[in-house]
Amino acid sequence: MPRARSAETRTAYAFLSPTVLLLGLFVFVPLGWALLISLQHTNGFGEGGFVGLRNYGRLLTDARFWRAAANTVLFTVLVTPLSMLLGLGVALLLDSALPLRALFRSVLILPMAVSGVATALTGLLVFDQDRGIVNAGLRSLGLHAVHWQSGGVAAFVSVVVVTLWWRVGFNMLIYLTGLQALDPLLQEAAALDGAGWWQRLRHVTVPLLAPSTGFLVVINVIYSFQVFDIVFVMTGGGPGDATSVLVTYAYETGFSQRDQGYGAAIGVVLLVLTLAFTAVQWRASRGGDVES
Template sequence: MTEALTAYGFLAPSLLLLGTFVFVPLAGAAALSLQRTNGFGDGVWVGFDNYVRLFGDPVFWRATLNTVLFTLVVTPGSMALGLGAAVLLNSVLPARGLFRSVLVLPMAVSGVATALVGVLVFDENSGFANSVLRALGLPAVSWQSGGTAAFVTVVLVTLWWRTGFNMLIYLAGLQGINRELLEAATLDGAGPWQRFRHVVVPMLGPSSFFLVVMNVVYSFQVFDIVFVLTGGGPRNATTVLVTYAYDNGFVVRDQGYAATIGVFLLVVSLAFTWLRWRSSRTRDLVG
């Protein structure tokens, strides 16, 4: 009994912070999703009307499709780039420290600052990318006014921002692999690709499990890069769930509906994390 009380005593500050800044706001958002309100005065209780409206809203489905597509591109792309960079930087590569710093540098700034760098590169009129294309005699690309091109800019900037984080996690996993396993595989006649495929990749299972969950959750919550680069345009081509919730909550001032989108996003994120946890066989292995 004494040990249990001591444990709860140590947990109390963290639980208090979680309750104050996580669980209470979540409960408030859930209650707000059952109301029609503009954020001023008392809301009107509408029950599940906002959820019925949600599933009949074409813009919501477009935002959901964009979010899913963004996740399907960015998650494997950033993980593959991170793994490749980690393998190179874990080898005898000249100036490894410099390359590590360059890859990690985007993590040192906020998503807004990263997106502003993306604006400097992809601005249609004065951006670096179109300046290079014009110098090569090629036509400029409509990075902001073209739907596909705008989506590509969001993906490219996000990949640049996320690769360094994935590289760090994979690099830590690579450095934790027992060298004797690789030496034994070499003695058994395994080549570099076979060692990588059948020894390194399985041993990186815990790192991959962690990164899949983190990257998917991040991708479903992406906001700052999209908001700064494209604002969700053109014609909702880059609108994602969080930017759509922002527009409803702070532009249209339909905060009950915005809370409904937030609750939907929370449920989807929790469901994916639970399914990934249940399906992973390597989450508890030590790599």
């Protein structure tokens, strides 16, 4: 028995070793290097000088950092619940006897097949303030065009709308999978007890979709914290930092201003925030599972 267990252990390690090696090479080593760089003052791509926690101290008095952090939080607060609500609504429609369900499902999932850069370029075709489809439509109706790139609020709205178009299909797919896994007898029992559609949705369907909801909250918040490509392509963080988020600010600091130490410090702070939220959400979901 001990020999068999030892052989199973060696086999398990053999299967795990490629994954552990790849994680170490492409995740843990870069993270450690970023943490090391965040403790240095750099000016270009040469060797930096060790400054300890001075880069993190700069964050406390950096107005642009706090503006980017506030924009990141606002983006997360808007995109996460809206994309999840829209995804749930569409999933409920596709789970019912809706005509052409397969076609609608394919159309909604289609944005998931393209990259964020391609999505942002498509968004520019729609929201470009000079030649975009939206402004062309407004002008044809005799209305004033919207300054999608030069107006702060309008630029932020355009980024949110394009992100919703990109994210709703993924949320819909997860919710639709959860809906199709539910026992239909529960809905029938609630209907026999006199529960209407809204009551069944609120007291039966939504609580049973709690695992899907918990998963989507974590995934959408992590994505929102790390959003880069759509913002970078559509607005570049402008105008006047109106759409600047933490990742675009870290990129600008590290690669445009060549201050890699400070840019790495911003990235480390973002990593800590993401891990903290994930840990809190994980503990909350585990607590809910234990109580249930």
